Amino acid sequence: MRSPAKDRPTDRDRADRGDLVARDRQRFLAGEPLDPARVRGDILASWRRSREQDVPADRVVHTFQDDIDPEMGLTRSARPVLRALREQMEGQAVSIILSDHTGLVLSRSSGEPELDRYLDMVELAPGFCYGEDSVGTNGIGTALEMGGPVAVLGHEHYVENLERLSCVAVPIKHPVTGRTVGVLNLTCWTRDAGPLLLSLAKNAVAQIRQELTAGAGDGQLKLLQAYLRASRRSSGIVFAVTGDTVILGDSVRTRLSPDDQSAMVTHALESLVNGNRKQIDIDLPSGTRARLQAQSVGEDEKGTVVSVSLAEAWTGRRPNIEHSSDAGLPGIVGTDPVWAHCCREVETAARNDEWLVVRGERGVGKLAVLRAVHLRLHPGSQVTVLDAAVERTASAWARELAVALHGSSTGVVITHTEALDANRLNAAAEALQAAKAKPGSELRWVAATLADGADELHLLPLLDLFPRTVDVPPLRLHLRDLPLLVPHLLRRIDPHGHLTYSADVIATMVRGSWTGNVTELDGVLREIAAHRRSGEIVLEDLPPAARTVSRRRLTHIEALERDAVVAALQQAHGDKTRAAKALGMSRATIYRKIRDYGILAPVRPLSQG
Template identity: 50%
Template sequence: MPTPSGTPVPPDGAGVAASRVRFLTGGPVEVAQVRAPILASWQRSCDLEVSADRIEMSYVRDPDLDTPLTRASEPVMRSLGEQLDGQSISIVLTDPSGLVLRRLTADSGLERHLDKVLLAPGFSYGEEFVGTNGIGTALEAGGPIRVFGHEHYAEYLENLACAGVPIQHPVSGRTIGALDLTCWRKDAGPLLLTLARTTADQIRQALLADTGAHQLELFQEYLRACRRMTGVVFAMSSDVVMLNDYARTQLDPADQAALLAQAAEAAAAGQRGPILVRLPTGTPARMYCRPVRAEEEHSGVVVHVKLGDSDNPPVVRRAVATPMLLPGLVGSAPLWLRACDEVERLFRAGEWLAIGGEPGVGKLAVLRAVQLRRQPVGRFLVLDAADAAGDPDWLPDARQAIVEDADSLVIRHLHALDGTRLRALSAALRSAQDSRRERPLWVAVTLTHDHQSKALVQLLQLFPSTVDVPPLRLHREDLQPLATLFLSRLSQGGHLAISPGAMRLLMRMDLPGNAQQLH
């Protein structure tokens, strides 16, 4: 952000330390003294109630070192480490949540200090844990950033400087991790971020070289279809979904979800088309599917959709384009995207999941959307534990779903079960884990963090991962697309729009019921 004189605000320039103290004590901060991305991160850290005077973190989990990212980055990091041998710079690789996967440090003094502040494998440097820093802030902002000295939110990091760059997958474009360079503040120079960018680019190139022929062939066929055809074009496989701009901006979210599900079913049945589909908004559509093969194996399907009757093509009117991250969902705030990405990652890994958050934040919506993208023809069942007290068949129905009815099972409001039912449910889930089902069962539970009985804690040991969906107040920038989405569901043609005045009023509202209250 330029100062009044027109010169850029330097990183950790004079006045940053005093500005940080004023910010933390509730005093006014002069924006000319602090760079805009840093000030925004301080505010996020404050909203998340991050401690500024100490580093308090628990070990998250053992890093998974057998992933495309870790395999592609290993020779790049090793080569850079050899070039930096003897210098006080640490090379850090993280996953998309900020969990440290690998760290290379040539200087023993710096390494001991990084251990002390827990910048080490298995710990997360997401903003929600340590506030403003090169890793978490780069992932939150979605772009490269440097954080020097007193720009850090936690005072124990003020003698360090770091430059972080998110790493996007070269085919899907999704953020799959981050590369960070950390050194002593006194040693930091303007080229630290440049070196981090270059290293991240090298990792992306290595990922591209390591990308399988199946993904590349599907991607290339999708691009060819986009060049040749107009209207809705998308491609999908078991790992990725790609939609062209027309599909993302012009189709109602419910219509997108319906097309993806229909395409998955058609691909499984070997249908090519034309396949007639009536979309949820009432629009008729003709769908043409073309299987893609690489090395004699199925890679996915490219789909072209013609909307409306051939004689009367529809006129699609959209008040505001609503970008999609998962079928039926909207939003672009980093906290929201991170939660969605983590749920999708765990679903793909087959890892059972406990998903928490305040009422109305969209826990079930995220689970439905992930299942629709990753297993659209699977059997997805939802059981509400709040019904168990008044329904004597609830527990037998749950056992039936666990044993054979469901491919994906969601148990809502798990905390509503009493101790007896929790223990019975736990026994059924343990049996399912030990059984040899033809298709593995994936289970997710939703709960709030206000209820932690002994029986519940024991059952949650079956769910090694927890994802918290953020409340709407922590991603208010998503209010506009959410309001547009909900209005589109109230009108068949999507003709309703929200006025600027009404939008300003919504932005000022507390909305303790989150997205559910907004709807």
């Protein structure tokens, strides 16, 4: 076997980088600001977690447990794989370490006595726990926290007497339940660290998973097979349970919070598995209404595959949603129940001349819904829109509002009410109160838009005049409307119909995060139309932001990095090795970037011939 040392950087490179990381670690511990570009994001996040948990930075402090079962399932399944890996690495100064799901070290095998003695000194040995809450940043603990492969090199360790070591660690997920059952960790001297170790660890973990599959009971395998069949048939949420096994796939983890997941599984076990019911409707902690339908598995019917449909997936403020087919309003599209419910709520208030606040994230279509409702109820009439974000004095604002309330329009919409300062807020409240109190005048219907998360306590003098609030769902929670929205928006941008789009484009867009909602979607389509004026829009036309599934807003630096990775993958036709080389990074790094930014990498074409 080729030594890991042959893949390592030069001594000068390693020393320079080690010095920089050591200085950055000292600055971090001293509470001084750091340059985020100099410390890897995963490491910096781990340092912060370690500090928040008051982990000592100068020594390893943890307790010993002597009740390890050498025949537990993971240890037994991993034993032949670790034995073969030890033979493959014979003579190398690398220690092969197996831990359980808490970070408790179960076994250790080293290829060099000196390394073994050092690991004993820092208590990286069977019976000691290397969870991040005990030892801070380290391969085992940080891999468990991240839920994926990790490398911790030298001074990146939080505790200083681990700085002579480097390690790579890969979580071991049970092939049936999907739960993390342990970690495989390879540790060496920092001077010997190289990228080969991570590949070896990943390959070994894949073999351990095969051994775990072989050791799974017949009932577990039948449950897994039934779960996989149900998942292939359904694009919705599917999970499986028995008395001691739970299988949760990505459909659950990406669409439901941990609290909702826990509550859903508990209800399933109590009512569907133990209570022998086939269907239940439940309210999850987030307010989501869910229907669970069960299918028994196996001759004894102790296993259950559960299909979940969400009646409301965006807020707990309106728990009872009727399922109609369409919002049916002019100028807007959408058939998802949460979107249709929102439109009906606004229309009901408008029909009753009830003043209301429409609340939601930026770009969700708050003003569009209000305009559409007004147009449906008052065809040919005018609605006056006053933007509170436009700078004006309190007196000018009061005059403008008074004119609108007594003018020729049949409705008034005040947008961006969260932008009102105290003076203009009071002026608006007084003008609206005066309009309500004026005898003999025809009262206009008034609505206001409010950004989600605004300081509603500050706005109380104004909001008290609006007896009703309707929440508009963000696009990411009614994504099945996207195949209707794309052609609708394209017709506005390209009224002559020169542009079409492929099914792959819609499929990719539906997986997007769309943190900027419909406004972001419209911007993406306009950007595409600016460089492709006719023909079919294909995946290569989508900007980088539309080819990711990240659920958070990126910093400017992160967005630039994401765009560079997307461009490199596109130029390499999905070949991650070529893309990594073009960017000057390792394969492990580009895989981490793809995962961190939720990049939907293009499919690498099959070779011809």
